Amino acid sequence: MPHIPASQALARFRVIDLTQVRAGPTAARQLADWGADVIQVQMPEHMRGDDTLGGQEGSDYQYTHRNKRSITLNLKEAEGIAVLKKLIEKADVVLENFRPDVKNRLGIDYETLEKINPGLVYASISGFGQTGPYAQRPGFDQIAQGMGGLMSVTGLPGQGPVRVGIPIADLCGGIFAAYGVVVALLERERSGKGQWxxxxxxxxxxxxxxFQTARATIDGEVPGQAGNFHPTSIPTGVYKTKDGHINIAVFGGKIWERFAEVMGAPEWIADERSQSKSARSVHRDWLNAEIERRLQANTSDYWIEKLNAAGVACGRINDMKQAFDEPQVQHLGMVQEVESPHLGKQKLMGQPVTLSRTPSRIARTTPRRGEHTEEILAEAGFDRTTLERMKAAGVY
Structure with a gap:
């Protein structure tokens, strides 16, 4: 089955995806969800390593690789590399997240490939960069969370470093790579040239x-852990009510005054300890204790309704089931139900961006390894005899 674009926005572009694990496949998914013909290149089944997310039938893998086609190629053999280069000749984008030395050893580095396709946009995602003292180190999400400073500001004061509950470095690395690819494709329309x-x-x-980097580079501060409370805007954080916890965010003088009125404490507006933003920061422990004492007189639902009606941002703290049960989440329609030919009905999260004319959809569920190999190679001009010979030789 030929390419089925998930959107018309990027439908004219073909992407060769050489990535594995999460950051690279996330970049590929972003492009696929907006219609690009993403061809996922994997090692043949008998040669594969542990390059999948929880196994090919696992929910993680199914979520990450929708809207793509899959081909297997043995990149350890010269003919496998030759086939890959033939595909790249007519591609718009190559995505890779090898260690920096691997692509050079395979002869599929940017300098080599731009000679056969000068318009190629070649995107590399690594742990630490393509050059520099750490370039050859293995890079994983939690390592980047720690080295980039995130774990030093996450968690309760004095608790010690804490990772966040999602692979945020992988996800952001992938999204930034996709963003860079789109920027490069836009620039190519003017120059006619690709880039790395x-x-x-x-x-x-x-x-x-x-803003934590700005505190460090401009203000000369070393930010620390602030727990569930905003480090600079008080009162903003997690507060206990009669039957649970809620988030409250009070930004700006007028909002602060509304908040004080709703809390039944108009005296806070003139109190020297809470009159200004700086005073509220100094006396945060006193103020937060006072707020929580008053909140425990009523339920979470009561305060969510009361505060939002006054224009003070407030919301419940959901687990994932509760998040999907939220009426607004259901209204936004981000969860799409699709039918996998291999696994049956699935519910997958769609894109968080809506385009009025060229929306994204899940047009194709995640393929099995190599499901489209012969289809794609036939599109590239390989005849049946050649395909049979290559298969017998272990090229794919």
Missing amino acids: VQTSLLQAMLYMMD
């Missing part, structure tokens, strides 16, 4: 530290 797009888990993590 590079990012790393460490770079992604440092960038995502956002």
